[in-house]
Amino acid sequence: MHFNTHFNDIAQSYLFSTIAQKVAAYSAAHPGREILRLGIGDVTLPLAPAVISALHSAVDDMADKSTFRGYGPEQGYDFLREGVRGYYLSHGVELEPDEIFISDGAKSDIGNILDIFGEGNTVLVPDPVYPVYVDTNTMAGRRVLYMNATEINGFLPMPDYSVDADIIYLCSPNNPTGAAYSKAQLKEWVDYANAKGAVILYDAAYECFITDDGLARSIFQIEGAKTCAVEFCSLSKTAGFTGTRCGYTVVPKALVRDGMSANKMWLRRQTTKFNGVSYIVQRGAAAVFTPEGMRQIAANLAVYRANAKLIADCMDELGIWYTGGKNSPYIWLRCPDGMGSWQFFDYLLENIQVVGTPGAGFGANGEGFFRLTAFGSPEVTKEAVAGIKSLLKK
Numbered sequence: 555m556h557f558n559t560h561f562n563d564i565a566q567s568y569l570f571s572t573i574a575q576k577v578a579a580y581s582a583a584h585p586g587r588e589i590l591r592l593g594i595g596d597v598t599l600p601l602a603p604a605v606i607s608a609l610h611s612a613v614d615d616m617a618d619k620s621t622f623r624g625y626g627p628e629q630g631y632d633f634l635r636e637g638v639r640g641y642y643l644s645h646g647v648e649l650e651p652d653e654i655f656i657s658d659g660a661k662s663d664i665g666n667i668l669d670i671f672g673e674g675n676t677v678l679v680p681d682p683v684y685p686v687y688v689d690t691n692t693m694a695g696r697r698v699l700y701m702n703a704t705e706i707n708g709f710l711p712m713p714d715y716s717v718d719a720d721i722i723y724l725c726s727p728n729n730p731t732g733a734a735y736s737k738a739q740l741k742e743w744v745d746y747a748n749a750k751g752a753v754i755l756y757d758a759a760y761e762c763f764i765t766d767d768g769l770a771r772s773i774f775q776i777e778g779a780k781t782c783a784v785e786f787c788s789l790s791k792t793a794g795f796t797g798t799r800c801g802y803t804v805v806p807k808a809l810v811r812d813g814m815s816a817n818k819m820w821l822r823r824q825t826t827k828f829n830g831v832s833y834i835v836q837r838g839a840a841a842v843f844t845p846e847g848m849r850q851i852a853a854n855l856a857v858y859r860a861n862a863k864l865i866a867d868c869m870d871e872l873g874i875w876y877t878g879g880k881n882s883p884y885i886w887l888r889c890p891d892g893m894g895s896w897q898f899f900d901y902l903l904e905n906i907q908v909v910g911t912p913g914a915g916f917g918a919n920g921e922g923f924f925r926l927t928a929f930g931s932p933e934v935t936k937e938a939v940a941g942i943k944s945l946l947k948k
């Protein structure tokens with residue numbers, strides 16, 4: 555017996571543990587000082603009332619013999635898939651119900667989808683990157699190539715036809731950089747993938763933050779995407795489901811390679827290894843897609859958008875270069891005065907007790923950059939922004 559030795563190749567991530575240690579050490583040395591956390595990518599507002607009411611009534615369903623549910627369809631109940639289908643339609647994307655698979659969140663499916671890909675595939679990811687794309691492939695022994703996301707390309711790398719990639723990860727709006735591809739840029743990616751026979755794994759976890767028409771809510775808004783892309787999305791950020799857990803993955807029927815259908819393989823994979831998301835959670839999720847649910851989540855998203863604007867306006871005032879802030883809950887800024895990511899982290903913590911995330915933790919190109927998030931409360935965000943302004947205004 556031997557374990558999967560590829561696990562030895564996964565880089566240890568010390569990012570969030572180092573942040574936690576530094577904050578704990580600071581708090582121990584300065585008891586009673588409030589820490590203003592704009593680092594973590596978790597939401598802070600509670601679930602919408604329509605979701606809560608649907609969850610309660612689903613619990614009642616489970617208490618009654620006539621409405622009790624046991625195992626459900628692995629790919630999700632029709633009532634939720636119809637909700638997701640309607641959401642896509644509202645963005646001009648037509649999907650068949652069985653192209654939609656309900657998940658317990660984007661992260662699981664982003665990892666699990668690799669079951670349907672051959673081992674020898676070459677993977678292309680941006681640097682900086684959401685680490686899940688790299689680690690899941692490293693675990694499977696795949697070769698990972700990086701493309702540079704930098705200030706020069708606005709942290710939006712474009713296809714290079716001299717690179718032969720099989721699996722391409724695109725995340726837009728991006729974590730950690732907040733940068734979002736335009737529809738025209740995504741068309742170039744779709745054309746590249748179709749020309750190379752590659753597949754784009756498109757992470758749309760932050761699509762709900764997009765307000766500009768020229769940006770894509772879904773890769774399937776781009777002509778030709780159904781023959782080359784799989785899309786992952788989530789209610790985590792859209793509707794505060796980070797702890798409740800529900801998302802969806804779209805695998806188009808037109809995505810076929812060597813006579814093999816990605817949709818059929820993914821269904822086979824899911825029916826073999828997954829027994830579906832709980833009925834109660836799916837009822838709660840379906841409430842998100844009702845007119846009432848949509849109105850309520852819009853109000854929550856408006857709070858996060860206002861936080862993002864506050865931070866972005868502060869950067870504008872200070873003359874600090876950044877991406878995101880608009881169409882994204884993340885603000886990715888260049889550390890002032892040539893400071894390194896961790897140096898700036900310490901500077902903010904020690905002087906104004908603001909905690910962000912050092913960009914260097916997301917890849918080599920993140921060095922010298924820093925991520926702030928809009929998911930804090932408006933009060934904490936205002937206080938943090940006021941502190942940043944007075945600290946950095948020269």
Ligand code: PLP
Pocket residue numbers: 595658659660661662684725728729757759787788789790795796800801
């Ligand atoms: N994709 C990106 C880019 C994320 O930042 C996150 C979570 O922060 C996820 C996926 C995972 O989302 P979920 O909560 O749906 O698993």
